[in-house]
Amino acid sequence: MELLPLLGSALLLIGLVLYLARPLLLANAASTVAAQSGDVRPLYERKEQLLGAIVELELDREIGKIPAEDFQRNFAQLEAEALAVIAELDQLNGAGSDELERRIEAEVAALRQQGADPPGELAPDRQESDPAAEKALQHNFCANCGAPRRDGDRFCPQCGVALAETG
Ligand SMILES: [Zn+2]
Numbered sequence: 001m002e003l004l005p006l007l008g009s010a011l012l013l014i015g016l017v018l019y020l021a022r023p024l025l026l027a028n029a030a031s032t033v034a035a036q037s038g039d040v041r042p043l044y045e046r047k048e049q050l051l052g053a054i055v056e057l058e059l060d061r062e063i064g065k066i067p068a069e070d071f072q073r074n075f076a077q078l079e080a081e082a083l084a085v086i087a088e089l090d091q092l093n094g095a096g097s098d099e100l101e102r103r104i105e106a107e108v109a110a111l112r113q114q115g116a117d118p119p120g121e122l123a124p125d126r127q128e129s130d131p132a133a134e135k136a137l138q139h140n141f142c143a144n145c146g147a148p149r150r151d152g153d154r155f156c157p158q159c160g161v162a163l164a165e166t167g
Contacts, residue, residue, distance in 0.1 A: 043089050050082035051104075055111045079104065 057078065061071040082104055090103075142149055147158030155162055 040089065040092055043085055043092075047082060047085045047089065050078055050085060051107050051111055054078045054082065054108055058108075058112070 054075065057066070057071060057074055060066045061068070066074075086104060086107075140148060142156040142158060142161060142163065144156060144161040145159040147156055149156060149163060153163055
């Protein structure tokens with residue numbers, strides 16, 4: 001029955017670690033304060049840099065220049081950094097932190113439009129998809145292989161996959 005004392009010291013250790021980690025957290029806050037009193041331009045520059053890197057990374061992945069696992073790792077890293085910078089900027093601007101994720105996505109999307117849009121692929125004036133037409137298409141073609149189907153077909157004539165009921 002030496003479990004309890006052991007547990008006690010384990011908890012103590014955890015407490016100690018948390019206590020020791022506090023200065024790090026406080027230092028982080030201090031850098032924000034420093035940014036608050038100083039020039040925010042380096043932050044903006046850093047943000048642009050990071051977002052640019054993210055876009056470049058996505059392009060590299062699209063053309064198959066980097067393996068998927070490298071992309072995942074690099075992307076997570078860049079995004080975390082960008083989020084940290086944006087969080088700091090937001091604090092300076094008094095914005096809420098809950099919209100950070102949405103904002104970085106918007107920024108990346110905007111950059112992507114500015115920069116590396118191959119014409120035709122994601123053209124801004126592409127036709128708005130008509131929900132009704134889309135629904136009709138879904139009903140008239142196999143969702144699996146794209147073969148045309150007739151009303152009442154329970155299974156795709158081409159690939160044999162079960163089809164949703166029409167109507
Ligand atoms: Zn099919």
